[in-house]
Amino acid sequence: MNAARTLACVVLLLVCVVSFAAEWIAPSGYARQFRESPSSPPSRQHWLGTDEIGRDRFARVLYGTRISLLLAPAAALISTLLAAFVGGLAGYLGGIWLRLASGFTDLFLSLPWLFLLITVRALLPLNVSPLVSVLITFLILGLLGWAASARVLATSAQTLRSSDFVLQARAAGVRGFRVFLVHVLPNLKPVLYAQFWISIPVFILSEANLGILGLGVAEPLPSWGSLLREMEGMMSFRDEPWRLVPLLLLIVVMTSFQTLLSNESEEVAA
Amino acid sequence: MSRRAFLRFLLCILWLSTMAAAQNGGELRFCLRAEPKTFDPQRVDDDSSLTIRYLTGGVLARVNRQTQALEPELAVSWKISKDSRQITFKLRHGVSFSDGSPFSAEDVAYTMNRLMEPELHSSTGDAFRSGNSKVETRILAPDKVVVRFPNAIIGLDRLFDQVAIISSRASNKEFAVLGPFMIAEHKAGSRVLLKRNPNYWKKDAQGRQLPYLDSIRLDIQANRDVEVLRFRRGELDLINSIDTEYYDRLAASSPEVVHDAGPSLDTEFLWFNQVGNAPIPAHKRAWFRSANFRRAVSAAINRDDLSRVVYHGHAQSAIGPVSPANKFWFNSKLKPEPYRPGIAVERLQKEGFRLQNGVLHDKDGNIVEFSIVTNAGNKSRERMAVLIQEDLGRIGIKVNVVTLDFPSLIERIAQKFNYEAAILGFQNVDLDPLGQMNIWLSSAEDHAWNPQQKVPETAWEAEMDRLMRLQASVSDPKKRKAAFDRVQEIVAEQAPFIYLINKNALSAVSTSVEGASPVILHPQTYWNAERLTVHSTAQARQ
Numbered sequence: 001m002n003a004a005r006t007l008a009c010v011v012l013l014l015v016c017v018v019s020f021a022a023e024w025i026a027p028s029g030y031a032r033q034f035r036e037s038p039s040s041p042p043s044r045q046h047w048l049g050t051d052e053i054g055r056d057r058f059a060r061v062l063y064g065t066r067i068s069l070l071l072a073p074a075a076a077l078i079s080t081l082l083a084a085f086v087g088g089l090a091g092y093l094g095g096i097w098l099r100l101a102s103g104f105t106d107l108f109l110s111l112p113w114l115f116l117l118i119t120v121r122a123l124l125p126l127n128v129s130p131l132v133s134v135l136i137t138f139l140i141l142g143l144l145g146w147a148a149s150a151r152v153l154a155t156s157a158q159t160l161r162s163s164d165f166v167l168q169a170r171a172a173g174v175r176g177f178r179v180f181l182v183h184v185l186p187n188l189k190p191v192l193y194a195q196f197w198i199s200i201p202v203f204i205l206s207e208a209n210l211g212i213l214g215l216g217v218a219e220p221l222p223s224w225g226s227l228l229r230e231m232e233g234m235m236s237f238r239d240e241p242w243r244l245v246p247l248l249l250l251i252v253v254m255t256s257f258q259t260l261l262s263n264e265s266e267e268v269a270a
Numbered sequence: 271m272s273r274r275a276f277l278r279f280l281l282c283i284l285w286l287s288t289m290a291a292a293q294n295g296g297e298l299r300f301c302l303r304a305e306p307k308t309f310d311p312q313r314v315d316d317d318s319s320l321t322i323r324y325l326t327g328g329v330l331a332r333v334n335r336q337t338q339a340l341e342p343e344l345a346v347s348w349k350i351s352k353d354s355r356q357i358t359f360k361l362r363h364g365v366s367f368s369d370g371s372p373f374s375a376e377d378v379a380y381t382m383n384r385l386m387e388p389e390l391h392s393s394t395g396d397a398f399r400s401g402n403s404k405v406e407t408r409i410l411a412p413d414k415v416v417v418r419f420p421n422a423i424i425g426l427d428r429l430f431d432q433v434a435i436i437s438s439r440a441s442n443k444e445f446a447v448l449g450p451f452m453i454a455e456h457k458a459g460s461r462v463l464l465k466r467n468p469n470y471w472k473k474d475a476q477g478r479q480l481p482y483l484d485s486i487r488l489d490i491q492a493n494r495d496v497e498v499l500r501f502r503r504g505e506l507d508l509i510n511s512i513d514t515e516y517y518d519r520l521a522a523s524s525p526e527v528v529h530d531a532g533p534s535l536d537t538e539f540l541w542f543n544q545v546g547n548a549p550i551p552a553h554k555r556a557w558f559r560s561a562n563f564r565r566a567v568s569a570a571i572n573r574d575d576l577s578r579v580v581y582h583g584h585a586q587s588a589i590g591p592v593s594p595a596n597k598f599w600f601n602s603k604l605k606p607e608p609y610r611p612g613i614a615v616e617r618l619q620k621e622g623f624r625l626q627n628g629v630l631h632d633k634d635g636n637i638v639e640f641s642i643v644t645n646a647g648n649k650s651r652e653r654m655a656v657l658i659q660e661d662l663g664r665i666g667i668k669v670n671v672v673t674l675d676f677p678s679l680i681e682r683i684a685q686k687f688n689y690e691a692a693i694l695g696f697q698n699v700d701l702d703p704l705g706q707m708n709i710w711l712s713s714a715e716d717h718a719w720n721p722q723q724k725v726p727e728t729a730w731e732a733e734m735d736r737l738m739r740l741q742a743s744v745s746d747p748k749k750r751k752a753a754f755d756r757v758q759e760i761v762a763e764q765a766p767f768i769y770l771i772n773k774n775a776l777s778a779v780s781t782s783v784e785g786a787s788p789v790i791l792h793p794q795t796y797w798n799a800e801r802l803t804v805h806s807t808a809q810a811r812q
Contacts, residue, residue: 033660038579053579053653122678126641126689127670215646219656219671232495232649239519 008256015253019065026059031220041242048242051230055220061246064222068204069253071138076199078142080149080192087150088188091157092180101154108147114209116144121215133218137210141203149195156191160184194261201257208250224250295466295482296804298783298796300508301491301500305459309444311434312385312392318490320792325464325486325799327434328448328471330359330378331427335789335797338597338701340428344373344435344448344471354422354745357430361413366469367437369446375415379407380438382417394432398423424742424750425702450481450800462488472800481800482785501527501778507804508786508795509778514582514650517776524781529788529795531775533586535593535698538654539767540567540642540691544720546727548687553636557621558690564765565607566617570665571658572609576771580653584776588769590758591709595772595790596701599751601758606769614665630666639668640690643682646673651693654770658693683718692718693770699792703741703754710738710757719766730764780804 018025027045028034034046034054042049048057090101120140128136160166161184169183204224210216211225219226227246306318311327314320330345342348345359365373385395386405398405403420410416423429440446445453450472451464464486472480489506491497498516500506502523512520512528521528542558543550557563573587587606592599615625622633630638642658644651652673659669674682682689698705708716712723712731726732734757741753761767775790784803788795796802 031660033657035575035579035657052649053656118675118678122674126643126672126682127639128641129670133670133672213646213675215673215675218673219652220659229649 004259008259011252011256012260015065015249015256016069019062019069022059022062022066026056026062028056028059030055030060030063030222032056032059041240048245049240057227057242057245060222060227061249064224064227064246065249065253067134067217067221068207068224071134072200072203072207073196075138075142075145075203076196078139079146079199079203080196082143082146083149083153083195084185084188084192086146087153088157088185089180090150091154092161092184094158094161098154098158101150105147105150105154108144109151113144113206117141117206117210118213118215120144121210128218130218130221134221134223137207137217138203141206145199145203145206149199152195153188153191156188157184160187163187197257197261201254204250204254295484295802296782297485297487298483298508298799298802298804299487299489299506300510300796301497301506302462302488303492303494305490306462309453309456311436311444312381312390312394315393318488321488322453322462322464323434324449324793325451325796326447326449326453326467328365328373329433329435330361330430333428333431333701333791335791335793336787338791340431345430348427350426350745352745354424354426355420356416356418357426358410358414358416361415362471363413365448365471367440367446367448368452368467368469369437369440370469371437371439371446373435373437373448374412375409376412377435377438378415378417379409381433381435382407384436385433397429397432422743422745424745425704428702451483451486454485459490461490464488470800474801482803483799486799498778501780504780504782507780507783510793510795512776512778514580514584514776517584517778518582520778526781527778529777529779529786530584531777531788531790531794533593533595533772534775534790535595535701536695536773537588537591537593537698538651538693538695538770538773539588540571540658540693540770541719541767542567542640542691543683543687543689544766545687546720548689550688550690553632553634554640554690557632557638557640560621561764562617562621563623564768566614566621566665567662567667568607568614568765568768569610569617570614570667571607571661571768571770573606573770574609575661576654576657579657580650581771581773584774585771586774588772590761590769591706591767592703592754592758593698593772596698598747599701599703599754601755603755604758604762607762609661611661611665618665625666628666629668637668638666639670641670641672642691642693643672643674643679643689644693645676645679647676651695655693684715684721694718695773701791703738703750703757707738707742710734730760734760 032055034050036054037050038054039052040046040050046056046058048061051057051060086101087105090098117140124136166179166183169179174182207216207223208225208228211223211229216225217223224246228250230243231247302318302321304316304318306322307316308314308319309322311323314323329343331340331348332343334341344362344365346362347360349358359378361375361378367373382405384390385392386398398419406418408416435448436443437446447467450467450470452467453462454465455463466481466484470480474480494513494516497506497509498520501509517528542564544555544559548555577583577585577587589604589606590601592601594600618630623630623638632638642655644655655671659671662669683692708714711717712726712735715721720727726735737753737757741750744750775788775794777788777795779786779788779795782805784805785798785801786795787798789797791797
């Protein structure tokens with residue numbers, strides 16, 4: 001493990017620990033409104049000041065980070081499993097199945113995902129609690145974000161299909177789905193891991209995009225998307241630099257993920 | 271050159287430059303938020319085209335944006351018949367179009383006939399439609415014209431504020447105008463340049479030809495951040511309507527450029543879905559149909575906080591459908607619902623609601639929980655919804671805030687009725703309650719809480735129908751006012767719309783602009799464009 005990767009690991013660990021300890025660290029709840037001091041600058045009571053309706057920005061950054069860091073991997077897991085099922089199985093079966101799956105994946109990739117997300121979200125029931133809404137948001141992201149990974153997995157599974165150990169398994173009398181489960185899927189693990197880790201930052205950014213459009217996690221729950229929306233209309237970075245903290249945190253976390261992933265990819269390639 | 275001769279020479283130069291400055295009104299620069307859809311004044315249906323029409327079109331009578339009184343323009347006088355079906359205009363003499371052709375009764379007749387053509391689909395013309403028969407125009411003399419409608423039209427004369435007279439003779443009608451400016455250049459997606467109309471009829475009190483300005487440059491710019499940045503850099507002279515956040519930021523750096531004209535006609539409100547066959551649980555429909563429930567919610571909302579926190583004080587607690595800024599039609603007996611959570615709980619108890627461990631239950635034991643939808647991207651509404659969520663939480667009501675993209679929101683609230691409560695706003699441009707018929711009549715499409723009723727489902731809605739029809743059928747302003755005052759009282763008693771705030775009319779005008787006096791009516795800052803001047807030295811300095 002090189003120094004950059006170690007540093008990235010430490011940063012991610014630190015961010016996770018601090019955000020998961022929000023209850024003890026944050027001076028107040030993320031939803032509490034200090035209506036007498038909206039948009040206030042940092043102070044002893046509010047370390048990063050308050051947002052436009054007087055909520056403690058530091059608390060919201062901590063809770064928002066926790067939500068994004070917790071649910072983005074969950075969405076990544078869903079999408080990777082779907083990708084493994086569709087791509088992996090199609091690649092293993094080959095022939096018409098592979099062509100069908102490739103066509104379906106291409107069709108899915110050609111859809112304008114942002115509009116698809118907005119449409120799917122608009123069709124959902126309205127009367128759901130903020131917690132359920134956040135679960136729904138990431139579930140949708142997971143269900144819609146599998147296509148790119150499926151294509152990679154299909155190619156890998158296709159290669160494995162004609163490998164010696166699969167031929168040996170077949171010769172030994174192993175048949176049908178069992179070959180896929182016992183011999184192909186375990187050998188897809190490195191690719192699955194890579195796809196899982198690659199998907200996490202993608203989903204964090206997708207939620208942030210939705211949040212910026214006001215279509216992400218429901219109020220009063222914070223997320224990086226809703227926190228980044230605060231930067232809309234900023235005319236100068238010098239005026240209120242503390243409002244940049246969510247952006248800086250996003251950059252730091254994304255860079256850490258990318259550093260880890262690039263090293264992971266190098267190791268897989270080696 | 272002797273010293274005396276040199277001084278004379280200097281004085282002469284100074285005088286000449288002063289005279290030149292007096293005759294040169296400069297160029298006013300501001301932004302349109304979108305490309306104008308049309309330059310045809312009769313097809314105007316969007317804000318950008320409306321701006322062009324206001325600046326280039328000459329009208330028979332104009333509502334003074336400051337006093338809200340109707341004033342003669344191209345017509346020196348007019349008379350409405352007793353049955354409110356006919357209006358006779360006496361026209362101004364010696365007026366010419368920008369192409370030099372003379373203005374006469376023929377142009378008025380041509381304008382009205384074209385405006386009422388069904389194929390034109392003119393929204394301006396729609397305001398004059400009162401029956402199936404044709405609108406008749408008769409030219410009594412070159413300076414006298416009569417327009418007769420099939421049925422009575424109340425508030426007829428004020429409608430002519432929107433009717434720009436077009437030339438009956440000119441081949442390119444959009445470029446023969448009677449207003450202070452004319453279109454000189456249009457670069458699609460970039461800008462529209464208006465130049466002073468050399469034949470404009472109006473002069474100031476000193477006999478100087480109006481308008482003072484040489485030109486107006488309208489840059490097409492949808493992004494408000496960029497608009498504000500350009501204003502700050504001195505590339506724009508005004509921002510007609512500005513958000514609270516931008517207002518405060520500009521006020522912090524240059525307080526002299528921002529203007530708060532006070533409460534506007536725009537209202538923001540919350541309402542509950544009362545549609546009989548709406549896909550919502552029956553017990554929730556019963557809550558929403560209870561006036562006590564609606565009024566309890568109204569009393570539990572802290573409007574002062576909405577104004578102070580969300581609008582930074584640039585808003586006023588709303589009272590009803592008419593803003594206090596509407597001087598004639600506002601019912602001054604009404605007061606805003608004060609923030610009284612105790613009264614809210616009492617009203618709920620009357621309906622059998624009870625608090626258990628801080629959670630409100632109805633008489634059948636159902637937990638009181640509903641969602642409020644609003645349009646995504648409108649930060650003020652989203653923030654109001656979050657504040658209301660907290661306010662209602664204090665009386666045990668659980669609120670879920672949902673933001674939807676606008677088309678999905680409209681589909682839910684106007685077509686499928688698949689929502690529980692909503693926050694939206696009205697941008698009122700019409701002072702007259704006739705413009706609100708589509709909201710208050712129970713059969714109307716925009717009767718948002720329960721639209722298109724075949725017969726009024728409640729006694730108070732039947733009464734509102736009667737009063738709205740009454741005010742639309744009598745010409746006596748006092749009788750109309752009395753009827754509409756009662757409508758406002760019923761709205762306050764029944765709270766079908768829970769009015770939240772009236773936003774203030776905020777604008778920014780550069781110090782280089784002289785003569786600006788922002789008002790609440792559209793167009794707030796350039797309503798007196800013909801009397802504005804821009805000093806180029808100040809422009810450069812800014």
